[in-house]
Amino acid sequence: MTVSDNKTEKQTLGFQAEVKQLLQLMIHSLYSNKEIFLRELVSNASDAADKLRFEAINNDALYANDHALKINVSFDQAARTITIADNGIGMSRDEAISHLGTIAKSGTKEFFGQLSGDQQKDAALIGQFGVGFYSGFIVADKITVNTRRAGTAPEDAVCWESTGEGEYSIEPIVKPTRGTEIILHLREGEDELLSGWKLKSIIRKYSDHISLPILMQKEEWDEEKKETVLKDEFETVNQASALWARNKADIAPEQYDEFYKHVSHDFQGPLTLTHNKVEGRSEYTQLLYVPAHAPFDLWDRNKRGGLKLYVKRVFIMDDADQLMPVYLRFVKGVIDSNDLPLNVSREILQESRDVKVIREGSTKRVLGMLEELANADEQEKKDKYATFWKEFGQVFKEGIGEDATNKERIAKLLRFASTRDDSDQQNVSFADYVARMKEGQDKIYYATGESYGAAKNSPHLEIFRKKGVEVLLLTDRVDEWMLSFLQDFDGKELVSVAKGGLDLGALEDEAEKKQHQETETEYHDLVAKMKDALTDKAKEVRVTFRLTDSPACLVADENELSGNLLRMLKAAGQAAPESKPILEINPNHPLVQRLKYEDAKFGDWSNILFDQAMLAEGGALADPAGFVRRLNEMLLGLSSK
Structure with missing residues (x-):
């Protein structure tokens, strides 16, 4: 609510909704680590000095003959206040409203959507978000900010004040010096902070690295009064040198x-x-x-x-x-x-x-x-790398396409899940894979999928399981893009198990190759008939020996995008080239063998096999109702026999 639109008078304004939400969560979630309020406010004061130095490079008049940048920390036991003051860049009225009344971070809404209501978990998230100035409300039930921007007149200063409960006031004041003065009016029960020893210990613990001098009044014991009194001298309580x-x-x-x-x-x-x-x-x-x-x-x-x-x-x-x-x-x-x-x-x-x-x-x-x-x-270091990969691996993979100079170094640092175990943990390097390759294997095989489960259960893996060949499982959205820049590792070609023309090389013996040729000849007519039945869906139909349990699977032609990448592009609203997959059929599966003797329902059986293969690789059917109808008719026909 605005009391007045006159900028020469006091106004009461409402916090941005996200600020109110952050304040409520932060006061309760971060209270167990309340000392950080001083670290955050001193850090802000240091940043304000840095910004003044930068602006003054081209405008030395901003210093106004006060070049000795510093931070002052003081306390008043009678008033129950702590004050953090700097002679940095300061803020104008509009800047005070912008910086203290709103959060201008990208992704703010997404951040608040992650909060769970669990104080311990939310505290970590809030810390990750960065709370800065608002951390003062952990120990204060009211904060007063007096600030004047460098280069402006004393009467252009403003006083910002709030109890952190949804509103704040702002009014013009006269401030003789530039910079910002933050006065914390402490909550009940926070009197331990009204001590020079306590404040100095917090500063030395959290802010010793600050390159500006942090000044506090010296204290000495008054034997007559039997208490510690403040002297007129000031001392630097941090090292005050760039760490x-x-x-x-x-x-x-x-x-x-x-x-x-x-x-x-x-x-x-x-x-x-x-x-x-x-x-x-x-x-x-x-x-x-x-x-x-x-x-x-x-x-x-x-x-x-x-x-x-x-x-x-x-x-x-x-x-x-x-x-x-x-x-x-x-x-x-x-x-x-x-x-x-x-x-x-x-x-x-x-x-x-x-x-x-x-x-x-x-x-x-x-x-x-x-x-x-x-x-x-x-x-310990291995565990740290596992943590790094879990947190940043997907972003790090972007380097394969962006940093050609260091591509080989980046490739050695990549980690993936694999069929070697039942864990979805990405802990297998290319070097690990190559060291475990079977005798006669000269390629690195991988499968992509929208999830670990989809990749692990892909029918394309059946022949590899049969032969005991490890396959890398790539399930991050960036993987398909990354692979367009990474064709080999250590001289070993990277091959998708879902690409057509799968060549297992020396992993197949001569007897297997001869049997395959004979089977392809035997199924030549069936393949041609299925291709006619699926002319609108399949680019080609052919016999495959990559399957052991499934009747059929879909593969992409050598020079075309994979089905997984095409689905990702469409889901992202991007233009995807129109292409038909290749249907590969397993000649040893009973359903495929039955087709050799099917006539009346041949087209329906062929369509069901295609649609099943599409579903198995995580794709969406163009005509799901047609699939259900055909399947029901097949089931009814089988049950009546």
Whole structure:
């Protein structure tokens, strides 16, 4: 509800619906880890300083003779408040409404649809979403924000205030200095936070990596009053140096983890990381992380990357997508270049040779980090790679088509399910498969399907089971696209079990080949008759020896799209080329043998076999009613005999 449309007066506005939902869930779900409110607010203050540095590159007047960027944390026991203040970029009135009253993240609705009502599970999701400013409501029942954007007059400042219950107010104020001051009015029972020792311990635990000085008033014991009193002096309570610029030997694992949470807005620690200083033609430092879980918007290919770009420790931009290929968009971290100009833009990034070198080097570093996990003997690292694959495998597969330079390295890191066991776990590499190939086998066989069950139960696998040949089961939507860029591995051709003209090579002996030729001759007339009956459905009908239990199956011609890919394209609303499948019949099946002596209902039997084969591979029938009618007539005819 708007009290007034006059921007010089106080207004009361409603939160975006998603903000209200997030606040209600967050206050209850994250209360057990309430200390993170200070980490989040200090992190935001640091970002505000970074943004001021960036804008001031071309407009030094924004500093207004106050170049010493810092964060102040203070508390007032009498008023029961904690204040986090910065002299960063600040916010205008419109920015305060936009940043504090709405959530402008892509995939927001999908994120809320994943919430289950289970506080423990929802807490992980909320942490994954990133709560930032709103985390203050975990410990505060009212938050006041006084802010003034750099470059504006003192009277252009605004005061934003809310109790977190659906509405907030905003009104003009006079603020002598730029930046943002956040005042938390603590809930009952949170008095332990009104302590310099407590606040300093939280800052040192979660925010020691922040490159700005975080200042607090010094305290000393007053013997006369028998209490701790605040002095007029201030002290820096964090190291106040860029973590990535420090010597690796001086950085504890906990500090790496907290810095990751700062740059990623994740509540959990990373899966693995790499920290390197690269010297040579191009000099830069990289601190790169692989998260332990996929973000809710992982499949948004238009989302910017997760890397922050610095030039000589000066922040340049968030989400520098030119520094990492799209298939590695889950990587978070920082890259600090010594060579790029401070006024670098996204357009310059696209053309820069130095950026190309950084991108190539960082890509190789990430692949090396993953190879270390994938090829390790230690179970802990193996488990980490299994986690990586479960969370990011489908996105990582995009690299086969996008990164020709590293295609072989990427292929070695791929993992699949297979017919070797009954698990749907994707834990079989191409190298594993090749090492287990049967004597005489010279191809890597795979089956695709819309689900693990569909692929595993495909009739195309029958001959492979009979001969004990392992088949990879590919069920991710990206697999069909990926395979168009990957034809072989280690000199072994990749062959779909659903493609026509299946050649088992040395896996078939000469006696089998001779028998097959004789059978094809015997069924020549039947095949021709079925082709006439199915002229509108099947491109061709032929005898197959890939089946042992099923009467028939459908296959695609060598140069045509598979049935699974055609269905995926149609489901996505994309144009799919019109093509007819090939019907292959099993000459040893009783139904096929019966057809040799069928005349009156030959066309119906042929159509039933085709439709059954279509259903078996997960396809949809063009005329399901016709199939049911024919099947019923067949059943009635059989029962009357």
